[in-house]
Amino acid sequence: MTAGKFAKTLSVVIPALMAGTSAMAAEPAGGGANPTAIGMFIAIVLVTLGITAWAAKRTRSASDFYTAGGHISGFQNGIALAGDFISAGALLGLAGLVYASGFDGLIFAVGYSTGLPLVVFLVAERLRKLGRFTIADVLATRLDERPIRMFTAFATLVIVVFYLIAQMVGAGQLIRLLFGLDYVYAQIIVGALMICYVVFGGMMATTWVQIIKAVMLIGAGIVMALAVLVHFGFSYDAIISRAIAVHPRHEAIMLPQVFSGSPLQTISLGLTLMLGTAGLPHVLMRFFTVPDTRAARVSVFWGTLGVSGFFALIFILGFGALAIIGGDPTYVDAKGALRGGGNMATIHLAHALGGSPLMGFVSAVSFATILAVVSGLTLAGASSVSHDLYARTFRRGRASEASEIRVSRLATIGLGVLSVLLGIVFQTQNVAYMISLAYAIACSSTLPLLLLTLYWGGLTTRGAITGGMVGLIAAVTLTILGPPVWVKVLGNAAPIFPIDPPTIVSMPLAFFTAWLVSVLDRSRAPAGLASGVGAAE
Known part of the structure; x- marks a missing residue:
């Protein structure tokens, strides 16, 4: 894709962002517009678009588009891999669960953190040795190529679509609550940026956007966790004691409640959280971006380190939010519920610890997280359409690289438009079940x-x-x-x-x-x- 076409696309996206900014300032919704968050949001978007322009100049072949030519180092891929795991749902949702439920919320953090090591033990190294671009490449080494590629592409698209809907609705709700931007505008902006990242930059742009987002997300978590510890004199006992005192259930929050009454549901949830990761197409594609199996092992090491470290911070952020903002009328309503919803615990904690600047940074990072995740999901879905269906199934391996990349870009645009429409349709629905x-x-x-x-x-x-x-x-x-x-x-x-x-x-x-x-x-x-x-x- 030429630099001229990319610049033309920017000329459409940037005015949309600026128009959205004006709308935020003029018509605050939910919690009202945060100028600091808006400025940081625009800065992050501009940086990631600049990375996409850089990546576009280096994306020439199908290998470049799907797997960044295998030129991502083990360390870089590990950080990107961690970024695939630690999403806005982790920063906002898991901390919100701990705030509301205590121990029960920690079950999710432990479950997610155990998923990545299982990936390496079960499939990572073998995937890198056998695969080229997609999961179907691995399955086709043993099974009849056409039928297995058709099924795998279908399953991949189903997983990607449900995951995309949840992310898109989450993006719309986050921006509406934090930035004052209309929900539909938020959907359109997320869709446009996602299409830009994938169509122009392919896996190279998606990887670097994921790396930047992961570093910022982990950094934000560390800063907030340190601020919480400083607030309580580096005493975790003091944090827990205060959290127990302000929560309506008091000591009961330190014991399993919901899951203890249903062993089968607990086991089922554990299987889903721990093993589901090993079947997610956008995560498994990461092991095709490194040059060899040693780099795949290195990437899992760094990815596991980043994921485990981040989820360890949830223990501090969740209980810290409960201890600091629990019962504070600035952040809770008359019934004791968090203003803006249960997912806003981290955002309110950021404001309590660092005012509008820290709140703005955390809000912008949360949105950047969603952009990175939807880009990876879209690339996985588009790759299944172009590589598994078009090039290998319909054209039986006779498609040129140029036509395959063209089909992938068209599929990206189609998935982007579809995700925006579905995000708008499911705006008022409870979409938490879509992730599970x-x-x-x-x-x-x-x-x-x-x-x-x-x-x-x-x-x-x-x-x-x-x-x-x-x-x-x-x-x-x-x-x-x-x-x-x-x-x-x-x-x-x-x-x-x-x-x-x-x-x-x-x-x-x-x-x-x-x-x-x-x-x-x-x-x-x-x-x-x-x-x-x-x-x-």
Whole structure:
């Protein structure tokens, strides 16, 4: 893509941003416009667009577009990998959960932090040895290429779309509450920036945007955690004691409450949080950006260090928010609920610790986090369309690199427009279930196929596709019949299926179906990887 076309696109995006800024100043909504947050937001956007322009000059081939040509170092990829994990949902949502529920909120932090090490033990190194651009490249080493690519592309797009909706709605709500920008304008700006990052810069731009965002997010977390510790004389006991004193349930917040009464739901949630990551396409694509398996291992080391360190900060930020702003009429209403909603604990804590400057920085970083995540998701979805469907399935490997990249860019634009429209449609809906649904689908479709392909020589194409489809359908159906949709969205009194998320049922069902169909399948397993050992060696 030429620099002239990129400049032309900037001429459209920048006025939209400035117009949005004027709207923020003129018509504050929710908490009202924060000039500091607006300025930092504009600065972050300009920096990331500059990176995209730089990356556009270095994106010439399909390898450059999909995997940055394999030129990302292990350290760089590790920071970007950490960025894929520590999203705005972690900074805002997990701290909000700890603020509201205490120990129960920490379960999510522990679950997410254990996901990345499992990725390296189960699939990371083998992916790097066998894959090129997408998950389907790995599966196609063992299974019939056309049907397995079609299914994998379908599953990838389903996961990406549900994840994108949640991120887009989160972006709209965050900007509406913090910056005073109209929800629809926020959706359009996020969509436009996302399309710019991916269409012009590909994986190189997406990676560096993710790196910058991860550094800022971890930095913001460290600064706030240190400020909380200083406030309480570096005594964690003092933080906990104050949090217990101001919370309505007092000492009970230090004990498991919700999950202790439902062991099956607790196990299902743990499986989803820990194993879902190993099936997320935008995370697994990161292992194709490094030059070799050693760099893949190095990237997981740095990624795990960043993720574990960040989630450790949640223990301080969540209880620190409760201890400092809990009961303060500046930040809570007459009923004791946080102003702006339960996800605003970190934002209010930032204001209490550092006033408008720190609040503005945290708000801008949260928005940059969403931009980085949606860019990675869009690239994963567009890659499945262009590489797996167009180039390898429909054109049977005869497509030129130029046409493949062109299709990927068109798919990016299509996904961007679709995500904006769906974000607007689901504006008033409770979309929290979409993230758990995306994880549940990953656990029940792409992950079983990957593990069986890498570790079991008896898997057949029919078994893989049948097992993956059964797992995918089960995850979606049981989620609809469960508490998130059947009760909270559709308004029924009780769920038909009580466990949320349904991974404890849908994932074993996918494995069992794939095994059973493969055993009964009279066709021979395709030649290729004879065993899991062969895959690794």
